[in-house]
Amino acid sequence: MAITALLIALLPASIVWTSSDANKYRKLVWVSVFLTFDLIVFGAFTRLTDSGLGCPDWPGCYGAANPFLAHEQIVAAESLMPTGPVTVFKAWIEMIHRYLAMTIGILIVAMMAQSWYQWIRTRRVEYAPWLPTFLFFFVCLQGAFGAWTVTLKLQPVIVTTHLLLGLGLLAILAWYGGRQNQLIAPVRSVVSASPPAMRNIRILALVSGLLLLVQLALGGWTSTNYATLACTDFPLCGGKLIPDMDFEHGFTLWRELGKTAAGHYLPFSALTAIHWTHRNVGLIVALAAGYTAWRAWDHQALHKTARNIVMTLCVQIATGIATIFLSFPLTIAVLHNAGAALLVLLLTVLNYKAKYQHDLAKKAASSASHPPASTVRH
Structure with missing residues (x-):
């Protein structure tokens, strides 16, 4: 699972690295905002297609890293209950959701590591590591609720909290992105107010x-x-x-x-x-x-x-x-x-x-x- 997430994370990481933006760190923040928004929308798709238990264990799928390796177990469950929570289609939806969530977690770890490294070297305010470090623990909490969503069989209060934490992550990242924009390219004029x-x-x-x-x-x-x-x-x-x-x-x-x-x-x-x-x-x-x-x-x-x-x-x-x-x-x-x-x-x-x-x-x-x-x- 970790290797799969790392491979997927290479795509947004390459977008950051090859970006024309002179400040790669700011680009990393806004790519994380974009992917978090995508994760929330895809999470809604997962929930609305009743795919939340497409893989009824966590973090893998029947103990495997992907539905390919768990194909036999998934097909067996689908044959017993064709319209049930476990089907090949729903398993892939659920696992894609998990891969995307893990990718965002990796990007936030990279953000935290880069902020600490640059802060120790330069002490520049845009690299202050306190918020990225908070984001790391926040995304860990979000991951825990993702696990409980599955293990507690879609208990409404857990699923709702998982959704709210995802939206909270989006809000914190957006606030941090706005802060990066203003620190790097501050607005020099005051609005007429x-x-x-x-x-x-x-x-x-x-x-x-x-x-x-x-x-x-x-x-x-x-x-x-x-x-x-x-x-x-x-x-x-x-x-x-x-x-x-x-x-x-x-x-x-x-x-x-x-x-x-x-x-x-x-x-x-x-x-x-x-x-x-x-x-x-x-x-x-x-x-x-x-x-x-x-x-x-x-x-x-x-x-x-x-x-x-x-x-x-x-x-x-x-x-x-x-x-x-x-x-x-x-x-x-x-x-x-x-x-x-x-x-x-x-x-x-x-x-x-x-x-x-x-x-x-x-x-x-x-x-x-x-x-x-x-x-x-x-």
Whole structure:
């Protein structure tokens, strides 16, 4: 498994090495961001195709490094249950997901090693190793939840946490990438906004990010409990504005998939509660993120990110509604998950840019009120 992951990691490593970017370290960070986004989208595809147990052990597949070597066992399991969790197709999907995850882990190890090496040699601030080291331990935690996802047979709270950690990894890497950009090629002009105005945008961006985190948890909980089609109409749910719902069983965290904490089958009203909550919190997130983007729209340094947030919100709402009316088509469901990851990326970038511009605005205001002594006339 390790050799396979190392061979796969050679491809992104070669992209970094042959890049025209003068700073290979920054390129490594952004390649890791790109691959993490891909991993999240492919993880959604793995989950939505019911391939999470395509190889029912971990980290290999029936103890082998790849499905080729485990072909006999996979075929035997598929012949016993042709529509079950283990098939040749699902095994490959699951293992590709694991290979990609291990590749990102290798890139983060390389990032940490390079940061420590350069920091010891140069003490340059862009190579400060604290965040890359934190990323290493974070990705190890993510890997542990990936293992528990399999060994605990897709227990919803574990799968949802695994998803949230993946999105958290994407956010941290994006923040680090933004920091690398600004340290290497800093913006020298301040946007036309006072520190209080930029501070307000920064607060709005932070609140929008926190609301998005809640919505991501609800989205993961909806997906891992297979509650996507608990409501098959919109904007009503089962023909009602407020349908019959069982919040107690729906939001009991520690339980098996499809079961209550007592081991009984999960009632449909519990799935309805999960879906209905996700749908309505989504409306709150759309309003908050949309308002934040509107406030950031007129600022040159934030305009592009704000515009992309608005476009992504529109697509996200459309794919969410289409998933309901078209009875959960795989392509649209994957796009909906990709949209969620893109919102994480964009709101992280907006938060970083707002913080950076706020700091610049404060420095400019301080310089204006306290000019250098050499410029003061006596």
